[in-house]
Amino acid sequence: MQKPIQPRDQIVKSAKGHQLQRGNSFNMEDSALSRHQLLFGWVDYLLFASTLLVSLLIGVYHAWRGGNSTSEYLMGGKSMGIFPIAMSLAASSISGTTLLGTPADIYLTGTMYSWMPLAMFLCTPATGYLYLSVFHRLQVVSANQYLELRFNHIVRRIASVLYIIKQLFYMAIVVYAPSLALKQVTGINVYLSVGVMLGVCTFYTALGGIKAVVWTDTLQIFVMYGSFITVLVKGINDAGGLGTVWQRNLDSSRVEFFNVDFDPTTRHTIWSVIIGGFFYWTSFYGVDQSIVQRFLAMPTLxxxxxxxxxxxxxAAGIVGFACFGGTVVYAKYFDCDPLTSKVIEKADQIMPLFVMDTVGNLPGLPGLFVAGVFSGALSSLSSGLNSVALIVLEDFIRPFFPSIEDQTATKVTKGVAILFGCINFGMVLLVAQVQTILDATLSFNGAVNGAMIGVFTLGMFVPSANAIGAGFGMLISFAAMMWLGVGSQIAKSRGLRHNQLKTLSTAGCASFNSTITAISQGLMKGSEDEAPFVIWRISYLWYTMIGMLIVLILGTIVSFMTGRQNPRLLDPKLLCKFSDCFPSRKIGDSPQNNKTNNIELD
Structure with a gap:
């Protein structure tokens, strides 16, 4: 049974009577977080509810202001501005799992992941000047529409099915993981928060379309920034300043930036984070429907x-703050690890715990942080629902009903968004039964992302590739990467570990006086004598690149074996040239230029 909310100035007691003063360092003697929920005050609930209410009102506003056309609903009438689209892209890139999982990873393994913003920087010209230039020249509505133009409708349908499946799993974890972690420190029931999040998001997405999604994302990115910066500033001050934060991380060997190990089984190295991260983010920004849809909602390239x-x-700023947040969290708990002392059960609960321990005595600030985490989840969820609705309409309904009326198509799209919102709640119930869902989801996303960017890259950069090669390469890539991902999850359940976990100390805890490692506490069990098949130990950051290479290699070989495509018969607009990286200023600068390149598709 949940305990009643207590005033912030009171002492929270554990079931055994040990006292824990909110706002100071934890005395973790024989305590467990499940025994003393650090609950919200009314100001926190008010601030959190206000964020959800504003999102709803934005959806209502754009439903009232917008037209009934499908173009207006799905593409914003191609009149969206630079700033809201940029903020929407950033918000969609960052989910609640990023805000919770990244600090936890830095806390456990050190700062190597901090190279990820560089990978994001490197992928920007590749996506903005190569892949995006092709989509804008063709003026397609669905990204997968390109695959039918380049290959055939079968390749397009395969890609669409894989995308929908991926989005269903991804959206489920996007809403479930933050709810599960935050429940431990706020007392909010997991399924209640999931239901509220899905209800609010489905409502404003179905009602207001792409404009509602974009403008709520813009609001939510500011909430994310505000909440994270506020908590970090207070945490740094409590730790004694930046110098203390740096020194405590340095003393524990967490400050590590130049791991150049070429072993692909080493989880985080310069190569895996920068190169592997480059392919991951390129697959996301370059060919993901939710991102391409936003780019095409703008009038010019x-x-x-x-x-x-x-x-x-x-986006890189948020990732950078999340990485830095991990070092601040460690500086707080450097001598009394909450994982070892059983205050929390999972690493992804450490950031919410840090928030309640740091600003829990300041009314409204915990609510601001929770609003930021839920904003990250809402932005990813709304993007997924809107893009899936477009995929279903353009790839599965319109091809069979080309003369469907515009108003009817808009209603169908809204119905699809609502339907998938309901299905997503069922998916959350399924996800809750899986023990290794976070790692499993990352592996599954890597499998699909590799196959997707592989088939688009094959079409744009290999003129001789044909439909048989593209379809065969995509399916084999997906199957192989799923085998790799599932195999790695089985290996982890049997004790697979990596060697980058740093030392955790309980020397400052009342009942603990030893320094131990995360490995010895069962976070990563197993022994070297039980090392699994080497391929299952490959770092998850390489999954997208491996999947892409499988498509390119097999797709090219099979195309030559089955009668390669004659490049002379291809529309030049379907191919990508590296000269597109240095476009003239006139390309895409006016709507008239785009009109000359439009391909009209029903």
Whole structure:
């Protein structure tokens, strides 16, 4: 049974009577977080509810202001501005799991992951000037529409099915993981928060379309920034300043930036984070429907490219703050680890615990942080629902009903968004039964992302590739990467571990006086004598690149074996040239230029 909310100035007691003063360092003697929930006050609930209410009102406003056309609903009438699209891209890039999982990873393994913003920077010109230039020249509505133009409708349908499946799993974890972690420190029931999040998001997405999604994302990115910066500033002050934060991380060997190990089984190295991260983010920004849809909602290619660079600043900034947050959290708990002392059960609960321990005595600030985490989840969820609705309409309904009326198509799209919102709640119930869902989801996303960017890259950069090669390469890549991902999950359940976990100390805890490692506490069990098959130990950061290479290699070979495509018969607009990286200023600068390149598709 849940305990009643207590005033912030009171002492919270554990079931055994040990006292824990909110706002100071924890005395973790024989305590467990499940025994003393650190609950919200009314100001926190008010601030959190206000964020959800504003999101709803934005959806209502754009439903009232917008037209009934499908173009207006799905593409914003191709009149979206640079700033809201850039902020929407950034918000969609960052989910609640990023805000919770990244600090936890830095806390456990050190700062190698901090190279990820560089990978995001490197992928920006590749996506903005190569892949995006092709989509804008063709003026397609669905990204997968390109695959039918380049290959055939079968390849397009395969890609669409894989995308929908991926989005269903991804959206489920996006809403479940933050709810599970935050429940431990706020007392909010997991399924209640999931239901509220899905209800609010489905409502404003179905009602207001892409404009509602974009403008709520813009609001939510500011909430994310505000909440994270506020908590970090207070945490740094409590730790004694930046110098203390740096020194405590340095003393524990967490400050590590130049691991150049070429072993692909080493989880985080310069190569895996920068190169592997480059392919992951390129697959996301380059060919993911939710991102391509936003780019195509802008009137010109030039504006879309500017929005991509603006997005880089906002998205990389959030990732950077999340990485830095991990070092601040460690500086707080450097001598009394909450995992070892059983205050929390999972690493992804450490950031919410840190928030309640740091600003829990300041009314409204915990609510601001929770609003930021839920904003990250809402932005990813709304993007997923809107993009899935477009995929279903353009790839599965319109091809069979080409003369469908515009108003009817809009209603169908809204119905699809609502349907998938309901299905997503069922998926959350399924996800809750899986023990290794976070790692499993990352592996599954890597499997699909590799196959997707592989088939688009094959079509754009290999003129001789044909439909048989593209379809065969995509399916084999997906199957192989799923085998790799599932195999790695089985190996982890049997004790697979990596050697980058840092030392955790309980020397400052009342009942603990030893320094131990995360491995010895069962976070990563197993022994070297039980080392699994080497391929299952490959770092998850390489999954997208491996999947892409499988498509390119097999797709090219099979195309030559089955009668390769004659490049002379291809529309030049379907191919990508590296000269597109240095476009003239006139390309895409006016709507008239785009009209000459439009391909009209039903």
């Amino acid at each position: 030039h504006r879309a490219q500017i929005s991509m660079w603006c997005n880089l600043v906002a």
